[in-house]
Amino acid sequence: MQPSVFQILYYSQLLASLTYFLGALIYALPFPVYGIKKWAPKLILDSIYVMVWNSIYLGVLYFMIQLLSMLGVNWGTYFAFLNQMVTAEEGLYLTIETALTILKIFELPSMVYIVPLGQIVTLVLSLMSFTEILITVSELIYSYAGYFIALGVLFLSIPFRIGRSVGGAFIGTSIVFYVGLPYLPQFMQDLGISIYLSTPTPNSVNQYIQFYFEKVIPSIIMAYFLAPTIYIFILLGFSAGLSSLVSGYGSRLPIIVDVF
Amino acid sequence: MSLVTFIENLTSTVTEIGWSLFILAWAVGWALRGSPIPIFRIKRGGQDIVEDAIIAAFFLAIGSTIFYLISYIASQV
Numbered sequence: 410m411q412p413s414v415f416q417i418l419y420y421s422q423l424l425a426s427l428t429y430f431l432g433a434l435i436y437a438l439p440f441p442v443y444g445i446k447k448w449a450p451k452l453i454l455d456s457i458y459v460m461v462w463n464s465i466y467l468g469v470l471y472f473m474i475q476l477l478s479m480l481g482v483n484w485g486t487y488f489a490f491l492n493q494m495v496t497a498e499e500g501l502y503l504t505i506e507t508a509l510t511i512l513k514i515f516e517l518p519s520m521v522y523i524v525p526l527g528q529i530v531t532l533v534l535s536l537m538s539f540t541e542i543l544i545t546v547s548e549l550i551y552s553y554a555g556y557f558i559a560l561g562v563l564f565l566s567i568p569f570r571i572g573r574s575v576g577g578a579f580i581g582t583s584i585v586f587y588v589g590l591p592y593l594p595q596f597m598q599d600l601g602i603s604i605y606l607s608t609p610t611p612n613s614v615n616q617y618i619q620f621y622f623e624k625v626i627p628s629i630i631m632a633y634f635l636a637p638t639i640y641i642f643i644l645l646g647f648s649a650g651l652s653s654l655v656s657g658y659g660s661r662l663p664i665i666v667d668v669f
Numbered sequence: 670m671s672l673v674t675f676i677e678n679l680t681s682t683v684t685e686i687g688w689s690l691f692i693l694a695w696a697v698g699w700a701l702r703g704s705p706i707p708i709f710r711i712k713r714g715g716q717d718i719v720e721d722a723i724i725a726a727f728f729l730a731i732g733s734t735i736f737y738l739i740s741y742i743a744s745q746v
Contacts, residue, residue: 422739423673427680429732434687436725439694441717453728 417559418463424566425463429456431568452568459566462580466562469584470555476588480595484551487591491544494604494633498537501629505529529626536633543637547590554587565656577656578648585648597636604632687729694722 412420432452435445477483509526561579564572597604701715 430683433728437690439697
């Protein structure tokens with residue numbers, strides 16, 4: 410059984426008090442070696458920092474929800490959008506399979522060799538699995554964002570800054586992806602990328618094939634693979650920045666503990 | 670022994686060691702500062718140790734109070 414969020418925060422509080430008293434102990438060491446003594450204010454500051462994170466934990470969750478509503482998006486419409494993507498891909502797959510079957514029925518093997526329909530099937534299936542992975546990751550983040558933040562605080566609270574960067578990465582990535590992922594439909598709409606395909610009006614089979622290769626394939630690669638990937642990379646950049654803000658030199662407290 | 674009790678025991682042990690080290694550092698610092706050796710750097714080192722010991726005692730006292738307060742308030746809620 411996995412521990413609950415508040416149990417994890419309780420463990421991090423225990424570790425923070427251990428860190429604090431280790432810092433005080435190092436201050437009391439009776440030999441003035443700077444290399445050891447410099448850890449004392451760092452440890453005390455770290456434990457106060459973890460206590461601050463413990464206190465504002467629920468506030469951070471509330472802030473994330475507020476930010477989502479300020480952006481005007483929510484997770485329900487995002488999941489509906491992802492399901493529409495899967496449905497559109499399934500429709501495309503069905504169309505191509507139908508075309509393949511018709512070609513086979515009417516004994517047109519030359520067409521099967523000329524037009525690489527098998528490649529299109531492979532492409533559509535790959536895009537479908539990519540979308541399914543996107544759905545899985547989104548559900549993971551939607552269900553466990555608060556849990557990941559608590560785990561990040563636990564990593565922050567390990568003495569001597571062992572898990573500090575890991576904790577910062579947990580917290581930053583959870584916040585950015587929880588707020589950022591539901592904005593993906595809006596992002597694609599702003600770029601003018603639609604997941605729906607305009608219906609072809611072909612006069613002949615040749616035009617139909619031409620339409621597929623000139624319009625449909627580039628647009629599905631753009632809408633179902635490139636745009637989400639670009640967006641996720643943008644979010645990764647944001648989360649790297651937020652992680653370094655949480656764990657790095659930006660995490661200064663407005664309290665002077667350093668007496669040296 | 671669970672991990673929680675281990676960490677709690679470790680914390681109280683560290684606190685005890687911290688107070689003992691404070692007393693030791695206080696004694697050693699004043700001994701060095703008051704020693705009849707006419708080398709300034711040793712006397713200066715003794716004074717540094719005494720200052721650090723005072724800061725350590727301050728943080729130990731404040732920390733014990735605040736952590737006790739936190740656990741008291743948490744147990745009342």
